[in-house]
Amino acid sequence: MTESPVNGNTVNETRDVIIIGSGPAGLTAAIYTARANLRPLVFEGSPSSTGDQPGGQLMLTTEVENYPGFVDGIQGPELMAAMRAQAARFGAEFLTEKIDKVDFSGPPHRVWAGGTQYTSRAVIVATGARAKMLGLDAERKLLGHGVSTCATCDGFFFRGHNIAVVGGGDSALEEANFLTKFADKVYLIHRRDTLRASKIMQERAFKNDKIEFVWDSVPVALHGEDRLAGVTIKNVKTGELSELDVTGMFVAIGHHPNTNLFMGQLAMDDAAYLLTHRGTHLNVEGVFAAGDVQDRTYRQAVTAAGSGCMAAIDAERWLESQPHQAEIIETPTDW
Amino acid sequence: MGNLTELTNETFDEEVGAADVPLIVDFWAEWCGPCRMVAPVLEQIARENAGKIRLAKLNVDDAPAVAQRFNIMSIPTLMVFQDGVAKKRIVGAKGKGQLLEDLAEFL
Numbered sequence: 001m002t003e004s005p006v007n008g009n010t011v012n013e014t015r016d017v018i019i020i021g022s023g024p025a026g027l028t029a030a031i032y033t034a035r036a037n038l039r040p041l042v043f044e045g046s047p048s049s050t051g052d053q054p055g056g057q058l059m060l061t062t063e064v065e066n067y068p069g070f071v072d073g074i075q076g077p078e079l080m081a082a083m084r085a086q087a088a089r090f091g092a093e094f095l096t097e098k099i100d101k102v103d104f105s106g107p108p109h110r111v112w113a114g115g116t117q118y119t120s121r122a123v124i125v126a127t128g129a130r131a132k133m134l135g136l137d138a139e140r141k142l143l144g145h146g147v148s149t150c151a152t153c154d155g156f157f158f159r160g161h162n163i164a165v166v167g168g169g170d171s172a173l174e175e176a177n178f179l180t181k182f183a184d185k186v187y188l189i190h191r192r193d194t195l196r197a198s199k200i201m202q203e204r205a206f207k208n209d210k211i212e213f214v215w216d217s218v219p220v221a222l223h224g225e226d227r228l229a230g231v232t233i234k235n236v237k238t239g240e241l242s243e244l245d246v247t248g249m250f251v252a253i254g255h256h257p258n259t260n261l262f263m264g265q266l267a268m269d270d271a272a273y274l275l276t277h278r279g280t281h282l283n284v285e286g287v288f289a290a291g292d293v294q295d296r297t298y299r300q301a302v303t304a305a306g307s308g309c310m311a312a313i314d315a316e317r318w319l320e321s322q323p324h325q326a327e328i329i330e331t332p333t334d335w
Numbered sequence: 336m337g338n339l340t341e342l343t344n345e346t347f348d349e350e351v352g353a354a355d356v357p358l359i360v361d362f363w364a365e366w367c368g369p370c371r372m373v374a375p376v377l378e379q380i381a382r383e384n385a386g387k388i389r390l391a392k393l394n395v396d397d398a399p400a401v402a403q404r405f406n407i408m409s410i411p412t413l414m415v416f417q418d419g420v421a422k423k424r425i426v427g428a429k430g431k432g433q434l435l436e437d438l439a440e441f442l
Contacts, residue, residue: 046430047372049409053428059368077368096376098430114432144409144426153367156395157408227408248408 014108014119015041017315019092020099021126021258023056024301025291027083028308029124029315034090036316041120042087043113046098049150052130052258054096055080057292058301060150062178067301076152079301104265107286107322121322122286122315125262125274126308129255129292129299134166138222146228148250151175155250158183163248164231166219168192172252173201179250180210187244189214191236219249257293271296280311286322288315339378340391344400347393352419354389357441361392362402362412369428370411376431377413384442388415415441 017033019026022044033040044054053059058076065073088094097113108119131149133139139147148154151165155178163183165176168190176186188205193215195202205211214233220241221232231244257273259266267275267283274294276282282289290311291304342350342360351358361377363370374392381390395402395410405414405421415423415438425437435442 046432047369047376047428048430049369049411049427053369054372055368059372061368062366075366077371096430144412146408148409150369150409153369153411154409156364156366156410157402227406 009115010117011119014121015039016120016319017041017122017124018043018109018111018118018120019124019126020102020111021045021056021128021291021293022054022084022094023058023080023126023128023291023304024083025128025293025304025308025311026056026124026126027080027087028305029126029290029312030087030092030308031083031090032309032312033124033315034087034092036312037091038316038319040087040092040124041118042092042094043099043111044084044094044096046096049153052098052128055084056128056304057130057255060152061174062152064301083305099261102261102265104262104284104287109284109286122288122319124280124308124311124315125266125282125287125289125293126291126304126311127258127261127293128304129257131251132254132256134219134251134253136219136222138224142222142224142228145226146224146248147222148248151178151250151252154248155179155182158248160184161247162245163187163250164189164214164219164244164246165250165252166190167252167254168195168197169252169254170197170201173197173205175250175252176211177201177204177208179248180208183210183248186211187214187246188212189217189219189233189244191218192216214244222249255292255299257296259293269296278314280307280314281318286315286318288318340389342391342393342398342401344398347398347401350391351416354416354419356386357388357415357417357422359388359390359438359441360414360416361390362395362405362407362410362414363392364395364410367410373411373428373434376434380431380434380438388438388441417441 016038017040019042061076063073101112103110159182162185164187217233220234223230274289280288288311290307413425
Protein backbone atom coordinates (compact mmCIF):
# COMPACT_ATOMS: atom_id res chain seq x y z
CA MET A 1 0.00 0.00 0.00
CA THR A 2 1.30 3.44 -0.90
CA GLU A 3 1.48 6.04 1.86
CA SER A 4 0.30 9.52 1.01
CA PRO A 5 1.21 12.61 2.98
CA VAL A 6 -1.56 12.88 5.52
CA ASN A 7 -2.02 16.00 7.60
CA GLY A 8 -4.56 15.37 10.34
CA ASN A 9 -7.49 13.87 8.55
CA THR A 10 -6.95 15.73 5.31
CA VAL A 11 -4.50 14.96 2.54
CA ASN A 12 -3.39 18.43 1.47
CA GLU A 13 -2.27 17.67 -2.04
CA THR A 14 -4.98 18.04 -4.70
CA ARG A 15 -4.57 15.18 -7.16
CA ASP A 16 -5.22 15.37 -10.88
CA VAL A 17 -7.16 12.11 -10.94
CA ILE A 18 -8.73 9.89 -8.31
CA ILE A 19 -10.14 6.58 -9.54
CA ILE A 20 -12.78 4.81 -7.45
CA GLY A 21 -12.78 1.08 -8.19
CA SER A 22 -10.25 -1.44 -9.44
CA GLY A 23 -11.98 -3.81 -11.82
CA PRO A 24 -11.09 -3.82 -15.54
CA ALA A 25 -12.57 -0.30 -15.95
CA GLY A 26 -10.75 1.30 -13.01
CA LEU A 27 -7.43 -0.37 -13.75
CA THR A 28 -7.53 0.46 -17.47
CA ALA A 29 -8.28 4.07 -16.55
CA ALA A 30 -5.31 3.86 -14.15
CA ILE A 31 -2.99 2.52 -16.87
CA TYR A 32 -3.98 5.30 -19.28
CA THR A 33 -3.91 8.19 -16.80
CA ALA A 34 -0.62 6.94 -15.33
CA ARG A 35 0.93 6.83 -18.79
CA ALA A 36 -0.32 10.40 -19.27
CA ASN A 37 1.71 11.37 -16.17
CA LEU A 38 -1.42 12.20 -14.16
CA ARG A 39 -0.26 9.98 -11.26
CA PRO A 40 -3.72 8.54 -10.52
CA LEU A 41 -4.68 7.56 -6.98
CA VAL A 42 -6.80 4.40 -7.10
CA PHE A 43 -9.14 3.52 -4.24
CA GLU A 44 -9.29 -0.18 -4.94
CA GLY A 45 -11.86 -1.07 -2.31
CA SER A 46 -11.81 -3.34 0.69
CA PRO A 47 -11.77 -7.16 0.68
CA SER A 48 -15.24 -8.75 0.53
CA SER A 49 -16.89 -11.80 -1.03
CA THR A 50 -19.75 -10.05 -2.78
CA GLY A 51 -18.37 -8.42 -5.91
CA ASP A 52 -17.28 -4.96 -4.77
CA GLN A 53 -13.79 -6.08 -3.69
CA PRO A 54 -10.40 -5.05 -5.11
CA GLY A 55 -10.14 -6.46 -8.63
CA GLY A 56 -13.93 -6.44 -9.01
CA GLN A 57 -16.22 -9.24 -10.06
CA LEU A 58 -13.51 -11.13 -11.96
CA MET A 59 -11.93 -11.97 -8.60
CA LEU A 60 -14.88 -14.33 -8.08
CA THR A 61 -14.59 -16.13 -11.42
CA THR A 62 -12.37 -18.91 -12.68
CA GLU A 63 -11.64 -19.15 -16.37
CA VAL A 64 -12.17 -16.04 -18.52
CA GLU A 65 -12.42 -17.37 -22.07
CA ASN A 66 -13.46 -14.27 -24.01
CA TYR A 67 -10.91 -11.63 -23.05
CA PRO A 68 -8.98 -10.99 -26.28
CA GLY A 69 -5.33 -11.98 -26.36
CA PHE A 70 -5.54 -15.08 -24.16
CA VAL A 71 -5.81 -18.01 -26.57
CA ASP A 72 -6.32 -20.59 -23.84
CA GLY A 73 -8.22 -18.32 -21.44
CA ILE A 74 -6.93 -16.85 -18.19
CA GLN A 75 -8.02 -17.08 -14.54
CA GLY A 76 -10.01 -14.00 -13.43
CA PRO A 77 -7.80 -13.18 -10.41
CA GLU A 78 -4.67 -13.59 -12.55
CA LEU A 79 -5.96 -11.19 -15.20
CA MET A 80 -6.74 -8.60 -12.52
CA ALA A 81 -3.35 -9.02 -10.82
CA ALA A 82 -1.70 -8.40 -14.21
CA MET A 83 -3.77 -5.26 -14.87
CA ARG A 84 -2.94 -3.93 -11.41
CA ALA A 85 0.78 -4.57 -11.87
CA GLN A 86 0.65 -2.87 -15.28
CA ALA A 87 -0.96 0.25 -13.76
CA ALA A 88 1.55 0.27 -10.87
CA ARG A 89 4.44 0.03 -13.35
CA PHE A 90 3.43 3.40 -14.82
CA GLY A 91 3.10 5.06 -11.44
CA ALA A 92 -0.53 4.52 -10.38
CA GLU A 93 -0.84 4.61 -6.58
CA PHE A 94 -3.23 2.31 -4.73
CA LEU A 95 -5.09 2.55 -1.45
CA THR A 96 -6.85 -0.65 -0.33
CA GLU A 97 -9.76 1.30 1.07
CA LYS A 98 -13.38 1.86 0.35
CA ILE A 99 -14.66 5.39 -0.24
CA ASP A 100 -17.44 6.09 2.24
CA LYS A 101 -18.44 9.62 1.25
CA VAL A 102 -18.07 11.91 -1.76
CA ASP A 103 -18.66 15.61 -2.36
CA PHE A 104 -18.79 16.39 -6.06
CA SER A 105 -19.61 20.09 -5.65
CA GLY A 106 -16.13 21.01 -6.96
CA PRO A 107 -13.89 20.86 -8.85
CA PRO A 108 -11.82 20.14 -6.94
CA HIS A 109 -13.92 17.23 -5.79
CA ARG A 110 -13.60 15.59 -2.40
CA VAL A 111 -13.79 11.96 -1.31
CA TRP A 112 -13.40 10.38 2.13
CA ALA A 113 -11.99 6.98 3.06
CA GLY A 114 -11.61 5.82 6.65
CA GLY A 115 -12.12 9.37 7.95
CA THR A 116 -9.45 10.92 5.71
CA GLN A 117 -10.37 13.50 3.09
CA TYR A 118 -8.75 13.47 -0.35
CA THR A 119 -9.21 16.09 -3.07
CA SER A 120 -8.88 15.76 -6.81
CA ARG A 121 -9.58 17.86 -9.86
CA ALA A 122 -11.01 14.89 -11.80
CA VAL A 123 -12.65 11.71 -10.51
CA ILE A 124 -13.29 8.51 -12.47
CA VAL A 125 -16.07 6.40 -10.99
CA ALA A 126 -15.61 2.69 -11.72
CA THR A 127 -17.31 1.07 -8.76
CA GLY A 128 -18.90 -1.70 -10.85
CA ALA A 129 -21.83 -3.85 -9.82
CA ARG A 130 -22.47 -6.58 -7.29
CA ALA A 131 -24.48 -9.78 -7.34
CA LYS A 132 -28.15 -9.42 -6.41
CA MET A 133 -29.56 -11.55 -3.62
CA LEU A 134 -33.02 -13.11 -3.62
CA GLY A 135 -34.19 -11.20 -0.55
CA LEU A 136 -35.51 -14.29 1.27
CA ASP A 137 -35.68 -14.38 5.06
CA ALA A 138 -32.97 -16.88 5.91
CA GLU A 139 -30.69 -15.89 3.04
CA ARG A 140 -28.28 -13.69 5.03
CA LYS A 141 -28.18 -16.13 7.94
CA LEU A 142 -27.30 -19.05 5.66
CA LEU A 143 -24.78 -17.13 3.56
CA GLY A 144 -21.57 -19.10 3.87
CA HIS A 145 -23.53 -22.03 5.28
CA GLY A 146 -24.90 -23.40 2.05
CA VAL A 147 -26.04 -20.18 0.41
CA SER A 148 -23.34 -18.65 -1.76
CA THR A 149 -22.72 -15.86 -4.24
CA CYS A 150 -19.31 -17.23 -5.23
CA ALA A 151 -19.29 -20.63 -6.97
CA THR A 152 -15.53 -20.58 -7.40
CA CYS A 153 -14.98 -19.97 -3.68
CA ASP A 154 -17.46 -22.47 -2.33
CA GLY A 155 -18.13 -25.13 -5.02
CA PHE A 156 -15.34 -27.27 -3.59
CA PHE A 157 -17.33 -27.91 -0.40
CA PHE A 158 -20.24 -29.53 -2.26
CA ARG A 159 -18.46 -32.59 -3.55
CA GLY A 160 -21.09 -35.29 -3.84
CA HIS A 161 -23.97 -32.99 -2.83
CA ASN A 162 -27.13 -31.92 -4.64
CA ILE A 163 -27.26 -28.18 -5.12
CA ALA A 164 -29.24 -25.46 -6.89
CA VAL A 165 -28.25 -22.51 -9.03
CA VAL A 166 -30.77 -19.69 -9.43
CA GLY A 167 -30.79 -17.63 -12.62
CA GLY A 168 -30.87 -17.94 -16.41
CA GLY A 169 -28.07 -15.75 -17.72
CA ASP A 170 -24.47 -16.46 -18.66
CA SER A 171 -23.20 -16.28 -15.09
CA ALA A 172 -25.85 -18.73 -13.84
CA LEU A 173 -25.00 -21.26 -16.55
CA GLU A 174 -21.27 -20.78 -16.08
CA GLU A 175 -21.68 -21.44 -12.37
CA ALA A 176 -23.91 -24.45 -12.99
CA ASN A 177 -21.38 -25.97 -15.39
CA PHE A 178 -18.50 -25.25 -13.03
CA LEU A 179 -20.35 -26.72 -10.05
CA THR A 180 -20.92 -30.06 -11.82
CA LYS A 181 -17.20 -30.65 -11.25
CA PHE A 182 -18.07 -31.15 -7.58
CA ALA A 183 -21.79 -31.71 -7.13
CA ASP A 184 -23.67 -34.89 -8.07
CA LYS A 185 -26.61 -32.89 -9.33
CA VAL A 186 -27.21 -29.23 -10.09
CA TYR A 187 -30.78 -27.93 -10.36
CA LEU A 188 -30.95 -24.78 -12.42
CA ILE A 189 -33.93 -22.79 -11.19
CA HIS A 190 -35.13 -20.18 -13.67
CA ARG A 191 -38.23 -18.03 -13.49
CA ARG A 192 -38.97 -18.35 -17.24
CA ASP A 193 -38.99 -21.22 -19.73
CA THR A 194 -36.22 -19.80 -21.89
CA LEU A 195 -32.69 -18.70 -21.02
CA ARG A 196 -31.08 -15.29 -21.48
CA ALA A 197 -27.62 -16.86 -21.68
CA SER A 198 -25.49 -16.98 -24.84
CA LYS A 199 -25.93 -19.92 -27.23
CA ILE A 200 -22.56 -21.48 -26.40
CA MET A 201 -23.30 -21.48 -22.65
CA GLN A 202 -26.79 -22.89 -23.26
CA GLU A 203 -25.45 -25.71 -25.41
CA ARG A 204 -22.89 -26.63 -22.76
CA ALA A 205 -25.52 -26.67 -20.04
CA PHE A 206 -28.04 -28.70 -22.08
CA LYS A 207 -25.34 -31.28 -22.86
CA ASN A 208 -24.32 -31.58 -19.22
CA ASP A 209 -26.33 -34.47 -17.78
CA LYS A 210 -25.68 -33.43 -14.17
CA ILE A 211 -27.73 -30.26 -14.76
CA GLU A 212 -31.51 -30.49 -14.41
CA PHE A 213 -33.58 -27.47 -15.43
CA VAL A 214 -36.43 -26.35 -13.20
CA TRP A 215 -38.37 -23.96 -15.43
CA ASP A 216 -40.86 -21.20 -14.54
CA SER A 217 -39.84 -21.41 -10.89
CA VAL A 218 -38.52 -19.23 -8.09
CA PRO A 219 -37.24 -20.11 -4.60
CA VAL A 220 -39.67 -18.87 -1.95
CA ALA A 221 -38.23 -20.30 1.30
CA LEU A 222 -34.92 -21.62 2.59
CA HIS A 223 -34.75 -24.31 5.27
CA GLY A 224 -32.11 -25.16 7.84
CA GLU A 225 -30.70 -23.57 10.99
CA ASP A 226 -26.91 -23.95 10.90
CA ARG A 227 -26.77 -24.97 7.28
CA LEU A 228 -29.04 -25.07 4.26
CA ALA A 229 -31.26 -28.15 4.36
CA GLY A 230 -33.62 -27.57 1.44
CA VAL A 231 -35.38 -24.98 -0.69
CA THR A 232 -39.09 -24.51 -1.35
CA ILE A 233 -39.75 -23.48 -4.94
CA LYS A 234 -42.89 -22.13 -6.51
CA ASN A 235 -43.97 -22.63 -10.09
CA VAL A 236 -44.91 -19.13 -11.21
CA LYS A 237 -47.38 -20.39 -13.85
CA THR A 238 -49.32 -22.91 -11.73
CA GLY A 239 -48.59 -21.53 -8.25
CA GLU A 240 -47.63 -25.05 -7.17
CA LEU A 241 -45.07 -25.39 -4.35
CA SER A 242 -42.46 -28.13 -4.15
CA GLU A 243 -39.37 -29.00 -2.12
CA LEU A 244 -35.87 -29.34 -3.55
CA ASP A 245 -33.53 -31.47 -1.45
CA VAL A 246 -30.34 -29.45 -1.76
CA THR A 247 -27.54 -28.49 0.64
CA GLY A 248 -26.21 -25.65 -1.48
CA MET A 249 -27.76 -22.75 -3.35
CA PHE A 250 -25.83 -20.39 -5.61
CA VAL A 251 -27.52 -17.14 -6.57
CA ALA A 252 -26.81 -15.64 -10.02
CA ILE A 253 -29.87 -13.53 -10.79
CA GLY A 254 -28.13 -10.46 -12.07
CA HIS A 255 -26.36 -7.42 -10.76
CA HIS A 256 -27.00 -4.10 -9.09
CA PRO A 257 -24.72 -1.10 -9.76
CA ASN A 258 -22.65 0.11 -6.79
CA THR A 259 -24.00 3.66 -6.79
CA ASN A 260 -25.45 4.18 -3.28
CA LEU A 261 -22.50 6.41 -2.53
CA PHE A 262 -23.50 8.85 -5.29
CA MET A 263 -27.24 9.20 -4.60
CA GLY A 264 -28.31 12.81 -4.93
CA GLN A 265 -25.06 13.86 -6.60
CA LEU A 266 -24.79 11.90 -9.85
CA ALA A 267 -27.61 11.39 -12.37
CA MET A 268 -28.86 7.79 -12.58
CA ASP A 269 -31.43 5.84 -14.56
CA ASP A 270 -34.36 3.96 -13.01
CA ALA A 271 -32.12 0.99 -12.17
CA ALA A 272 -29.51 3.25 -10.48
CA TYR A 273 -26.92 2.98 -13.27
CA LEU A 274 -24.98 6.23 -13.82
CA LEU A 275 -26.05 8.23 -16.86
CA THR A 276 -23.17 9.21 -19.15
CA HIS A 277 -23.19 11.59 -22.11
CA ARG A 278 -20.48 12.61 -24.61
CA GLY A 279 -18.53 9.42 -23.96
CA THR A 280 -17.98 9.03 -20.24
CA HIS A 281 -18.95 12.50 -18.96
CA LEU A 282 -21.49 12.68 -16.12
CA ASN A 283 -23.81 15.46 -15.01
CA VAL A 284 -21.03 16.88 -12.80
CA GLU A 285 -17.99 18.67 -14.31
CA GLY A 286 -14.79 16.68 -13.89
CA VAL A 287 -16.47 13.41 -12.90
CA PHE A 288 -16.44 10.51 -15.35
CA ALA A 289 -17.79 6.95 -15.22
CA ALA A 290 -16.58 3.68 -16.70
CA GLY A 291 -17.47 0.00 -16.57
CA ASP A 292 -20.49 -1.81 -15.18
CA VAL A 293 -21.54 1.13 -13.00
CA GLN A 294 -22.81 2.87 -16.16
CA ASP A 295 -23.48 -0.15 -18.39
CA ARG A 296 -26.71 -2.11 -18.10
CA THR A 297 -26.33 -3.67 -21.54
CA TYR A 298 -22.93 -5.24 -22.20
CA ARG A 299 -21.24 -5.76 -18.80
CA GLN A 300 -18.19 -7.56 -20.14
CA ALA A 301 -14.61 -7.34 -18.90
CA VAL A 302 -13.52 -6.07 -22.31
CA THR A 303 -16.24 -3.39 -22.56
CA ALA A 304 -15.42 -2.27 -19.01
CA ALA A 305 -11.74 -2.00 -19.95
CA GLY A 306 -12.69 -0.12 -23.14
CA SER A 307 -14.80 2.41 -21.27
CA GLY A 308 -12.03 2.78 -18.66
CA CYS A 309 -9.75 3.88 -21.47
CA MET A 310 -12.43 6.31 -22.71
CA ALA A 311 -12.85 7.81 -19.23
CA ALA A 312 -9.08 8.27 -18.91
CA ILE A 313 -8.91 10.10 -22.25
CA ASP A 314 -11.99 12.20 -21.43
CA ALA A 315 -10.51 13.12 -18.03
CA GLU A 316 -7.14 13.97 -19.52
CA ARG A 317 -8.69 16.26 -22.17
CA TRP A 318 -10.97 17.86 -19.60
CA LEU A 319 -7.98 18.55 -17.30
CA GLU A 320 -6.08 20.11 -20.21
CA SER A 321 -9.04 22.41 -20.91
CA GLN A 322 -9.07 23.74 -17.33
CA PRO A 323 -7.01 26.70 -16.07
CA HIS A 324 -4.06 25.21 -14.24
CA GLN A 325 -4.78 25.17 -10.51
CA ALA A 326 -1.14 25.33 -9.45
CA GLU A 327 -0.64 28.69 -11.23
CA ILE A 328 -3.56 30.21 -9.38
CA ILE A 329 -2.50 28.88 -5.98
CA GLU A 330 1.14 29.92 -6.41
CA THR A 331 0.39 33.59 -7.20
CA PRO A 332 2.50 35.39 -4.56
CA THR A 333 0.40 37.19 -1.98
CA ASP A 334 2.94 38.18 0.66
CA TRP A 335 5.68 40.21 -1.06
CA MET B 336 4.25 -15.88 3.94
CA GLY B 337 7.24 -15.42 6.26
CA ASN B 338 7.07 -17.55 9.39
CA LEU B 339 3.33 -18.27 9.15
CA THR B 340 2.37 -21.72 10.37
CA GLU B 341 0.78 -23.93 7.70
CA LEU B 342 -1.52 -26.40 9.42
CA THR B 343 -2.17 -29.89 8.04
CA ASN B 344 -4.50 -32.78 8.89
CA GLU B 345 -1.66 -34.18 11.00
CA THR B 346 -0.47 -31.06 12.83
CA PHE B 347 -3.77 -29.27 13.37
CA ASP B 348 -4.74 -30.55 16.83
CA GLU B 349 -1.25 -30.29 18.24
CA GLU B 350 -0.73 -26.71 17.01
CA VAL B 351 -4.15 -25.54 18.13
CA GLY B 352 -3.75 -27.17 21.55
CA ALA B 353 -0.26 -25.76 22.08
CA ALA B 354 -1.09 -22.15 21.22
CA ASP B 355 -0.55 -19.88 24.24
CA VAL B 356 -2.46 -16.95 22.67
CA PRO B 357 -5.68 -17.00 20.57
CA LEU B 358 -4.90 -18.67 17.27
CA ILE B 359 -6.63 -17.40 14.13
CA VAL B 360 -6.89 -20.13 11.52
CA ASP B 361 -7.39 -18.87 7.98
CA PHE B 362 -9.13 -21.56 5.88
CA TRP B 363 -8.14 -20.78 2.27
CA ALA B 364 -7.21 -22.17 -1.14
CA GLU B 365 -5.14 -21.06 -4.15
CA TRP B 366 -8.20 -20.83 -6.39
CA CYS B 367 -10.15 -18.51 -4.11
CA GLY B 368 -9.85 -14.85 -5.16
CA PRO B 369 -11.26 -13.33 -1.95
CA CYS B 370 -8.85 -15.50 0.08
CA ARG B 371 -5.89 -13.97 -1.72
CA MET B 372 -7.19 -10.48 -0.99
CA VAL B 373 -7.77 -11.04 2.68
CA ALA B 374 -4.42 -12.80 3.33
CA PRO B 375 -2.20 -9.68 3.38
CA VAL B 376 -4.74 -7.87 5.59
CA LEU B 377 -4.65 -10.74 8.10
CA GLU B 378 -0.88 -10.86 8.05
CA GLN B 379 -0.79 -7.15 8.80
CA ILE B 380 -3.22 -7.54 11.72
CA ALA B 381 -1.16 -10.44 13.08
CA ARG B 382 2.07 -8.40 12.80
CA GLU B 383 0.54 -5.39 14.54
CA ASN B 384 -0.85 -7.58 17.33
CA ALA B 385 2.12 -9.89 17.80
CA GLY B 386 2.07 -11.39 21.30
CA LYS B 387 -1.72 -11.07 21.56
CA ILE B 388 -2.78 -13.35 18.72
CA ARG B 389 -1.18 -15.73 16.26
CA LEU B 390 -2.15 -16.49 12.68
CA ALA B 391 -2.02 -19.89 11.01
CA LYS B 392 -3.20 -20.97 7.59
CA LEU B 393 -5.05 -24.07 6.56
CA ASN B 394 -5.20 -24.92 2.87
CA VAL B 395 -8.52 -26.75 2.38
CA ASP B 396 -7.12 -28.58 -0.68
CA ASP B 397 -4.28 -30.02 1.40
CA ALA B 398 -6.24 -30.60 4.61
CA PRO B 399 -9.83 -31.41 3.60
CA ALA B 400 -10.41 -33.51 6.74
CA VAL B 401 -10.00 -30.50 9.04
CA ALA B 402 -12.21 -28.34 6.81
CA GLN B 403 -14.88 -31.04 6.91
CA ARG B 404 -14.61 -31.48 10.66
CA PHE B 405 -15.41 -27.79 11.18
CA ASN B 406 -18.15 -27.76 8.56
CA ILE B 407 -16.37 -25.18 6.42
CA MET B 408 -18.68 -24.47 3.45
CA SER B 409 -17.28 -21.19 2.25
CA ILE B 410 -13.84 -19.65 2.11
CA PRO B 411 -12.25 -17.55 3.33
CA THR B 412 -13.45 -18.62 6.78
CA LEU B 413 -11.53 -17.56 9.87
CA MET B 414 -11.81 -19.52 13.09
CA VAL B 415 -10.36 -18.31 16.36
CA PHE B 416 -9.20 -21.00 18.81
CA GLN B 417 -8.46 -20.28 22.44
CA ASP B 418 -7.16 -22.99 24.77
CA GLY B 419 -7.83 -25.46 21.99
CA VAL B 420 -11.52 -24.52 21.74
CA ALA B 421 -13.22 -22.83 18.77
CA LYS B 422 -14.43 -19.44 20.03
CA LYS B 423 -15.39 -17.59 16.88
CA ARG B 424 -16.08 -18.07 13.20
CA ILE B 425 -15.90 -15.27 10.61
CA VAL B 426 -17.15 -16.11 7.11
CA GLY B 427 -16.24 -14.18 3.97
CA ALA B 428 -13.53 -11.68 3.07
CA LYS B 429 -13.62 -8.38 4.93
CA GLY B 430 -11.57 -5.22 5.16
CA LYS B 431 -9.14 -4.41 7.95
CA GLY B 432 -11.57 -2.21 9.91
CA GLN B 433 -14.32 -4.83 9.96
CA LEU B 434 -11.87 -7.62 10.84
CA LEU B 435 -10.44 -5.62 13.74
CA GLU B 436 -13.98 -5.13 14.99
CA ASP B 437 -14.80 -8.84 14.64
CA LEU B 438 -11.58 -9.81 16.42
CA ALA B 439 -11.74 -7.06 19.07
CA GLU B 440 -12.41 -9.47 21.96
CA PHE B 441 -9.06 -11.18 21.31
CA LEU B 442 -6.91 -8.07 20.80
